Amino acid sequence: MKSFFRMSYPYLLWMAIFIVAPxxxxxxxxxxxxxxxxxxxxxxxxxxxxxxxxxxxxRVLWTSLRIAFLTTVFCILIGYPAALFIANLPERRQxxxxxxxxxxxxxxxxxxxxxxRGILMNFDLESEIKVFIGMVYDFxxxxxxxxxxxxxxxxxxxxxxxxxxxxxxxxxxxxxxxxLSVPGIISGITLVFLxxxxxxxxxxxxxxxxxxxxxNLIEIYFLTAGDWNFGSAISLIMAVIIIVSMWATKKLxxxxxxx
Amino acid sequence: xxxLIEFRNIxxxxxxxxxxxxxxxxxxxxxxxTLLGPSGCGKTTLLRILGGFLEQDEGTVxxxxxxxxxxxxxxxxxxxxxxxxxxxPHMNVYENxxxxxxxxxxxxxxxxxxxxxxxxxVNLEGYEKRNVTRLSxxxxxxxxxxxxxxxxxxxxxLDEPLGALDLxxxxxxxxxxxxxxxxxxxxxxxxxxxxxxxxxMSDKIVVMNAGEIEQIGTPLExxxxxxxxxxxxxxxxxxxxxxxxxxxxxxxxDDRDFVIPDLRMKAGETVDVLIRPEDIAIVPINEGVxxxxxxxxxxxxxxxxxxxxxxxGTSKTVKMHVVTQHxxxxxxxxxxxxxxxxxxxxxxxxxxxxxxxxxVSIANAQAxxxxxxxxxxxxxxxxxxxxxxxxxxxxxxxxKTEITVKVYVIHPEYVEDARxxxxxxxxxxxxxxxxxxxxxxxxxxxxxxxxxxxWNLQDDSPVDITDVKFDFDPASVTEGSYDxxxxxxxxxxxxxxxxxxEEGDRVGLSFGPEDxxxxxxxxxxx
Numbered sequence: 001m002k003s004f005f006r007m008s009y010p011y012l013l014w015m016a017i018f019i020v021a022p023x024x025x026x027x028x029x030x031x032x033x034x035x036x037x038x039x040x041x042x043x044x045x046x047x048x049x050x051x052x053x054x055x056x057x058x059r060v061l062w063t064s065l066r067i068a069f070l071t072t073v074f075c076i077l078i079g080y081p082a083a084l085f086i087a088n089l090p091e092r093r094q095x096x097x098x099x100x101x102x103x104x105x106x107x108x109x110x111x112x113x114x115x116x117r118g119i120l121m122n123f124d125l126e127s128e129i130k131v132f133i134g135m136v137y138d139f140x141x142x143x144x145x146x147x148x149x150x151x152x153x154x155x156x157x158x159x160x161x162x163x164x165x166x167x168x169x170x171x172x173x174x175x176x177x178x179x180l181s182v183p184g185i186i187s188g189i190t191l192v193f194l195x196x197x198x199x200x201x202x203x204x205x206x207x208x209x210x211x212x213x214x215x216n217l218i219e220i221y222f223l224t225a226g227d228w229n230f231g232s233a234i235s236l237i238m239a240v241i242i243i244v245s246m247w248a249t250k251k252l253x254x255x256x257x258x259x
Numbered sequence: 260x261x262x263l264i265e266f267r268n269i270x271x272x273x274x275x276x277x278x279x280x281x282x283x284x285x286x287x288x289x290x291x292x293t294l295l296g297p298s299g300c301g302k303t304t305l306l307r308i309l310g311g312f313l314e315q316d317e318g319t320v321x322x323x324x325x326x327x328x329x330x331x332x333x334x335x336x337x338x339x340x341x342x343x344x345x346x347x348p349h350m351n352v353y354e355n356x357x358x359x360x361x362x363x364x365x366x367x368x369x370x371x372x373x374x375x376x377x378x379x380x381v382n383l384e385g386y387e388k389r390n391v392t393r394l395s396x397x398x399x400x401x402x403x404x405x406x407x408x409x410x411x412x413x414x415x416x417l418d419e420p421l422g423a424l425d426l427x428x429x430x431x432x433x434x435x436x437x438x439x440x441x442x443x444x445x446x447x448x449x450x451x452x453x454x455x456x457x458x459x460m461s462d463k464i465v466v467m468n469a470g471e472i473e474q475i476g477t478p479l480e481x482x483x484x485x486x487x488x489x490x491x492x493x494x495x496x497x498x499x500x501x502x503x504x505x506x507x508x509x510x511x512x513d514d515r516d517f518v519i520p521d522l523r524m525k526a527g528e529t530v531d532v533l534i535r536p537e538d539i540a541i542v543p544i545n546e547g548v549x550x551x552x553x554x555x556x557x558x559x560x561x562x563x564x565x566x567x568x569x570x571x572g573t574s575k576t577v578k579m580h581v582v583t584q585h586x587x588x589x590x591x592x593x594x595x596x597x598x599x600x601x602x603x604x605x606x607x608x609x610x611x612x613x614x615x616x617x618x619v620s621i622a623n624a625q626a627x628x629x630x631x632x633x634x635x636x637x638x639x640x641x642x643x644x645x646x647x648x649x650x651x652x653x654x655x656x657x658x659k660t661e662i663t664v665k666v667y668v669i670h671p672e673y674v675e676d677a678r679x680x681x682x683x684x685x686x687x688x689x690x691x692x693x694x695x696x697x698x699x700x701x702x703x704x705x706x707x708x709x710x711x712x713x714w715n716l717q718d719d720s721p722v723d724i725t726d727v728k729f730d731f732d733p734a735s736v737t738e739g740s741y742d743x744x745x746x747x748x749x750x751x752x753x754x755x756x757x758x759x760x761e762e763g764d765r766v767g768l769s770f771g772p773e774d775x776x777x778x779x780x781x782x783x784x785x
Contacts, residue, residue: 160312161345163332165359165410171333175358179349 029232047233057217057234064214065241067128068197071135072143075192076185078136079143083184084177086144087151098148101141109138113205120206127211134202139195143188150184151177186253194242214238260287263323263413263446264309270317271304278304280470281318286448286463288413291440293449293457295493296467302450303342305467306416309448311335323413338407339416343423344399346391352378352402353387359410377405380439397428404439414446421456433459454494458482466490487778488531495535496564498752502532502777510777513570513750515548519772524779531778536564536755538774547767553760554751565754567768572726573676574746577709578687579729581695581738586627589660593629596636598622598654599694600665602686604710608645608668615639621710622664623694624654643668681722685711685745695733702727711745722747 033042051057086097104112113134120130154177162172200215207213212220214234221231264286271279279301286292294302307313309320311332320327327335338359346355354361356377360370378384381401386394391402400420407415417436421429437460440447451457457464458478466473466481466489474486485491488499502512504524510517512532524530544550551569586595601621607613618624619636626634634656641652647668655661673684688708698704705711705727713722726746752768760766 155343155345157341157343157345158347160332161339161341161347162358163312164310164337164339164341165406166333166362167358168331168333171362175362176347 026232026235029229030236031233032229034227034229047230048237050230051233051237060212060214060217061237063128063212064197067132067135067213068193070132071139071196072189072193074132074136075140075143076147076188079140079188080147080181080185083144083147083151083181086148094148094152098145101144105141110201110205112138113202117205127207130206131203131211131213134206135196135199138202139192142191146188146191147181147184150181154180183253186249189249190246193245197242197245198238260289262286263288264448265321266305266309266318267321268318269305269308269315269320271301271308271313271315278470279308279315282470282472284465284472284475286414286446288446289444291437291447291449291460291462293451293461293464294467295451295454295457295464297452297493299469300467301470302467303418306339306418306448306450309414310337310339310416336412337414337416338410338412339418340400340403340407340420342418342420344403344420346399346402346406348392350391351387352383352389352391352394355391355402356406356409358406373409374405377409380408380442381405381435396424397432400424400432401435404436408439408443412445414448415440417447417449419450419452421451421453429456436460458494464494466493468493484776485533485778487780488533491531491533491776491778496537496753496755498534498536498539500532500534500750502530504528504530504777510775513549517548517772517775519775519777522777524777529780531780533776533778534752534770534774536753537562538770539752539754540769541565541567541754541756541758541760542767542769544765544767547769549752549768551752551766551768553762553764553766556760556762559755562755562757563759565756565760566751567754567766568749568751569768570750572747572749573674573679573681573683573713574726574744575674575683575685575711576742576744577685577711579705579709579741579743580687580689581692581736581741582689583738584691587660587662589658592656592658592660594626594634594656594658594660596624596626596654596656596660596662597691598624598662598664599689599691600667601688602667602669602671603643604684604686605645605647605668605670608643618652618666619654620707621688622652622654623690623708624662624664626654626656626660641666675716677716680716681713681747682716683711683713683722683724683745683747685709685743692736692738695736698733701729701733705729705743706745709743709745713745713747 028041030047031043031045033044033046086094089097116130116134116137120133158176158180159172162176163169167175198215200213200219203211203213203216204219218231218234218238221227221234225231262285264284266282266284269279269282270277282301282305284305294305296302304313308315311327311330315328322335322337347358350358353374356374357370360373365373374387375384378386381404383398383401383405386398386402391399394402403420404415420436421432424432433456436447436449440460449457449460458481461478463475464478464481465475468489474481474490476484481490481494485494491497491499500512502510504526505511505516506526507524508519508521510519510530510532540547549569551567553565554568555566557564582599584597584599586597588595599622603613603621618639618641624636626636628634636654637657638655638661639652640655641650643650643652643666647670650666650668651663652666653661653663669686671684671686673682675682686709688710690708695701706724711724711727713724714720715722724745725748726744728744728746729741731741754768
């Protein structure tokens, strides 16, 4: 057991260098003033104060949350019927369909987004709509696969039993299939909402220069403005939002299970 | 009793395979009916058609005077207890049972009243809030029954509901189910492959085989008067022998005549004769209607189960020549090789049935390299001709290590037993002490070495050689010749008795005409 534990040292080292260290640095940057020497830190909360008092930043945050939320909702609305349809196909066709769904995921996201830019150029749409379409397109497969997995592993005999007990197709869906696929929906939400709220490539390419989400904001502060401290503070705010929403969905999942 | 369900000529096939071949069956109100048969006989399919989960290809189901072919399952007044229970994992015990009532949108107070009544019917009071996935098999079973019965169906379908339970629990649930059925007073249609379950619980048993109904009757009728050998074998322990009607009421089997009640059989008709093991009494050897030798004794708790051989099988005795033979070693390659002289039946040669590979195995030819690993014999050369005589055969390895042995081509005598239609043949053989000592299954090896075979004289189909008799001790056999006797199964009757007997005892068997049940030959046998 001891020697087995020793085998994990390289991974612990890897995690320390590439995960823990950057996070500590972000924490450090977020709470300090710019222009520090390596030895003297001037701790401050002004970055957070700036962020939350500036209406522009607040609008960006609100837009990010709203578009991520809408993307998630639409992914569920489109994904659920699709997943249900696939789960009702014969086994071999199911594998085929899942393969077809995952196929676009093998292609670089940048490339797909550029393709969408080309397509959407021909339409006179608001930036937000374009970004929204790109996001739904990109994240939909994650939702479908999660929901499909939870429906496919459900015992089909349960639906027979529901019908036997007087439930028509709709009732057996709402009383059996739907509640039993909630864990799939929850993990689908996690897989869609989190990347959507922090995405920056899609808004950048599809939204044009005037459409800024929180991911773009971070990018601007790190790469263009060179203000690592403020960028870190925004990242930290994002991280907190993500952690809170993950905690909330977990909680929701658990209460759904107990029902 | 009023007729409640009527199956009319139900035909169903899956992927071109016919599962139900035109089933006709009536089921009355308040009956406990069991559909009994081996897996694949169509019993579950019939149940699913009644439940509405499958649609028949042909035929009609009448329920309470109405054709229900087009009625969807959720509108049928039938509920089902599924094989694997199919309880809803996201609901607790209470909600599972309340499921059907909630669909009907009954008031909470009525639901709670009905659910609680069901909980006490199946002895699960206090389990309302339990998670169904954490219940034991027996408890899940009870929930499944309560969930079905709470809807007050006219018919409850049970699809092998006790299959997943252990023996003790199964017995308990059998009594429980019977009690529940009597208490609620509705029709139970129960599917099982377990004959004991069927006998214990049913008012009526429907024995099915390969998509057809063989017999319908009460447990007593099915047990005492099975309609054919298939039903007799399926229900209870049985001895079934072939007999012939000499006159309308004289039955002849195993060279003995029995006067039986007139069963409207034609003189000369070949029939199956059933004698239940518990109907045969063991008596002193001179008193019974038959006598025989006890071949095996198995203790079954309340009784012993004896196999008594009343007629020996057809046998053939051959000589086994035990020789001392030393392995030939090839000093160039460090290989060793060995083989025995052997006998060959001229008929087999003429039919061209023997390949070089057969010669290798009959001669028990083997070769080893310097590390004692087996190596294959790739070359077989011989001067065998298709007439009796003595020839030579040479086995060799790739590296030319070789051995030459004698082959005796002979014309052996077959034993042909015309009365029982059995032929048997075996050949003398040579073998070394080592080979006998190394044998892990001596009877099987003796059969191989002697090329022992038995067959049906009429259609040449193979017949098992069940008995190999020899009087040497394989562990300490010495050079010399030994008699080996190969025999087919004779007539063995299974007897249940409470008195003790040893293998080899000679006993008399006694049974009367009332213990003999004569059946027409089944048209189809599986």
